[in-house]
Amino acid sequence: MKFFIKLRKIGRVVTFLGFPLIALAQGGDYAAKESIIEGIDQFERGETGADSLFAQGESHSTLAAVASYNRGRALMESGDKGQEARQAFQKSIKGNDDAQMQSDAWHNIGNTLLMEQDFEEAIEAYKSALRVNPQNEAARYNLSHALRMLNEQQEQNEQEQNEQEQNEQDQNEQDQNEQEQNENEQNENEGEQEQEQEQQGEDEQSEGDQGDDEQEQQGEDGQNEGEEGQQEQEQEQPAAPEQIEGQISKEDMERILESLERGEEEVQAKLMRAKSQGKKKKIEKDW
DSSP states (O other), X not given: OXXXXXXXXXXXXXXXXXXXXXXXXXXHHHHHHHHHHHHHHHHHTTOTTHHHHXXXXXXXXXXXXXXXXXXXXXXXXXXXXXXXXXXXXXXHHHTOOOHHHHHHHHHHHHHHHHHTTOHHXXXXXXXXXXXXXXXXXXXHHHHHHHHHHXXXXXXXXXXXXXXXXXXXXXXXXXXXXHHHHHHHHHHHHHHHHXXXXXXXXXHHHHHHHHHHHHHHHHHHHHHHHHHHHHHHHHHHSOOOOOOOTTSOOHHHHHHHHHHHHHHHHHHHHHHHHHHHHTOOOOXXXXX
């Protein structure tokens, strides 16, 4: 998350006022001093390339710390060279004993860290600036600002963590509820299936019992129909004629005829035997 940062930067670039002039006869220092002066002019005009000129000035025998500080300030203006700027300020701090310049260098180190939202490291840099120079009000102001920003960041992180935990808890509860609902639906479906199967079995059993009853009823109906048909047949069959007293019945007549036929057959047989023996014999009939 980006923050609007109000900085009270050290706006000045250290010039040579207050520093003893070095004899221009020193060729190396002369060229380095010229680079520093040209770099200051470019920085004040807002032109780019001042940091390179200040880097050339760091070879000066007595103004190297000033050149390093000014190079750090020039790098800060680019907005994306905070690490290089901090290295230049650290070099400046180690290269001189001027408390004011050291405090300003620590303050600007804190500013680069604050712009990168590294609040904890920025706070330590501002504290270092105040330890070197307790009268550095710009460092004191930005220290207070960094503390507020750190507190807001921690509160925001804590809030985001709580929201994440709450979201995870809600998601877990939702997943659990969905799982329980699915299990309940599955159990209900299984129960319905079992009930349907039981009902189907009962229906099949009822149909079977009904079929048995119908078959038994059909058997009984068939038997009753048979008995009724037999009764009707018996009723429709003509009754045998009653025998008149003194009259031979048909059955007796048939038996008599059968007896006569058998007797005739026996007589014929005897005649055949007699002829075969060549004898004549009178045969008397029984009747």
